[in-house]
Amino acid sequence: MNSKRPTNLDLTTIQLPLPAKASIIHRISGLILFFAVAFMLCALAASLESEQSFADLKAxxxxxxxxxxxxxxxxxxxxxxxxxxxxxxxxxxxxESKEGGRTGAIITLIGGAIVIVLAGVWVW
Known part of the structure; x- marks a missing residue:
């Protein structure tokens, strides 16, 4: 085994393919949803407690x-x-092919961007 293999520890120089970036964003969004469940359950509990707590939550x-x-x-x-x-x-x-994965990642990112914009329009 060659013990003098080159090592690159500078993570900013590594270029990930588009499907990898889409996958990382998918994992991050899942993590956000995991922690958001607590926030949403508290909001649900408050909204079901009484009319006043629902009005406070709505305000x-x-x-x-x-x-x-x-x-x-x-x-x-x-x-x-x-x-x-x-x-x-x-x-x-x-x-499942390499090109299909790239096309799927592009469609996922575009579809996700559309959903994010629509969510922003709906909230504001």
Missing amino acids: GFDNGLVKFITWGILSALGYHFVAGIKHLLMDMGIG
Whole structure:
């Protein structure tokens, strides 16, 4: 074994292919959704507690930070949904080639961007 192999520890010089970037974003959106479940369950519990707590929660949506967090959660949910559909199609044998993976990643990123913009329009 060659012990003098070149090593590149500078991660900024590594160019990931587009499907890898789409996959990383899919994982990040899943992580965001995992932590957002606590926020959403608290909001659900508050909305079901009483009419006053529902009104307070509804009034809280006038805050820009709450709108931004809601938009972020909806964006993560939308992208995760679109990427999940891509994975279901791949499970059926569609887009398993190298070119198919790249095309699927492009469609996923464009579809995710559309969903994110639509979520922003809906929240604001």
